[in-house]
Amino acid sequence: METVIRGASIYFILLVILRLSGRRTVAQMTPFDLVLLLVVSETTQQALLGDDFSITNAVVLMIVLFGIDIGLSYFKQWAPGAARYMDGAPTVLISDGKVDFRAFHRARVSLDDVLTAARQNQGLERLDQIKYAVLEADGAVSIIPIA
Amino acid sequence: MERPQIRSDGLQLNEHRQFQERFWKFERVAWIAFAVVTVSALLGLTGGGGPLATVSIESADALISYPRVARWETADELQIALQPRAGATERRVMLAPEFAKSFQLEDVQPRPSKSTVSDLGQILVFDNPDTQGGQITMHIRAQSVGRRSFTITIDGGMPNALTTYVLP
Structure with a gap:
């Protein structure tokens, strides 16, 4: 249960922070952005796994993250207004x-x-x-x- | 599926400019919130050290320093500076049952000479032959999230009420 909660929480928190920080930090990568990305990925890895380094935990976590991603893609098709909030607009x-x-x-x-x-x-x-x-x-x- | 309109300038795309204007404002508000979180973290209000991260309470028996804000499953310290007490060759620290429900006691320095348990809580007994007080450091780890209150009683005196906010 903890794995699912950790995975879902970190996914949505990261989504919100990345979205609110502005799109420049995602696609137009400068050396500063690369440093940011590396540090954020290392930080989230700790929060995602906790002190459980088992293969079971990793597999459950991957399935949860891919599941959320698939679920959100359907949700965005169903609610284009929400998709604008999540993905932005040109x-x-x-x-x-x-x-x-x-x-x-x-x-x-x-x-x-x-x-x-x-x-x-x-x-x-x-x-x-x-x-x-x-x-x-x-x-x-x-x-x-x-x- | 929504087909993008052709704009007056000839581009076929949905710009949603009003939405973007709203979102840009919201973004800037969020950046202020980012700054507030950063300053709070520097002050220690998100745990993990800082000038406001610990709180101390003083009674006739001891000065207790403990985390005002702790983080779930993260090591923290609770320090008890015992006041000198004439004639007392041992000191008793009683942790209320609420403490054990919310925190794991990983280590105590110095080690107590005896540890007993009752319905009132866990009692740690420390030899104190010179009756000059002393410093006890407890290494604790929060096990549950939210507002956690418990009491610590020194030598059967008045219970010291402590409250720690445990962040997820």
């Missing part, structure tokens, strides 16, 4: 060539981030070559160039 940063500075500021994305994505994904050189830039729900920046 944010249009540049619309038809116009930069939405408020969206940049609130989503904590810089023009450098967008230009980096434009160079990496589309081989673009300048901001004025970008028609649309969208900060996707997974934290990646999609670029659509001016045709």
Whole structure:
């Protein structure tokens, strides 16, 4: 019983903290984010397992975590409103060539981030070559160039 | 399945901007909560050390320091500084039954010369030949979560009421 409670509690606590910390910490990984991820994974490992290092505990825990994940995927299909809270929604940063500075500021994305994505994904050189830039729900920046 | 609308600028996606504006505000409130939790942890209000992590109560028999906030299944210390007592060659520390229900007593320094149990609780007897008081350290581990109250009685005097909040 304790394994199930530990697994479910840590899963949901981590989900809430990651979601509230903003999406930048998930997809756009800087060296600081990598350090954060390593430390968080080590911390949660202790809380998940406690002092029980048996294979039974590990197997039960894995099944609980995958089970919650599968259950939540069905729940998100059934309740799209709740899915927005859990996964977030895309944010249009540049619309038809116009930069939405408020969206940049609130989503904590810089023009450098967008230009980096434009160079990496589309081989673009300048901001004025970008028609649309969208900060996707997974934290990646999609670029659509001016045709 | 919801089909995203085509926006006036030609993009086909559901941005849900009002939801995002609300969520961005909520995010910032959450960051304040993160800061509050961090400051509370530095102060010791989440257990694990800090200026407010322990509390002391003083009576005629002893000064007892114990965790104000403890963590479930985590080692902590309860210290009893016995006041000198003329003519007493042994000192008795009685832990109420509520203590045993909530905490595991892992170790006691120094070791008691005798340990007995009654319906009033567990009595630890310490030899104290020089009658000058002394320091007793109990290494305890919380076994249940929530507000835990118990009493410690020294030499059959007035019970000292202690309350510890055990976090999960």
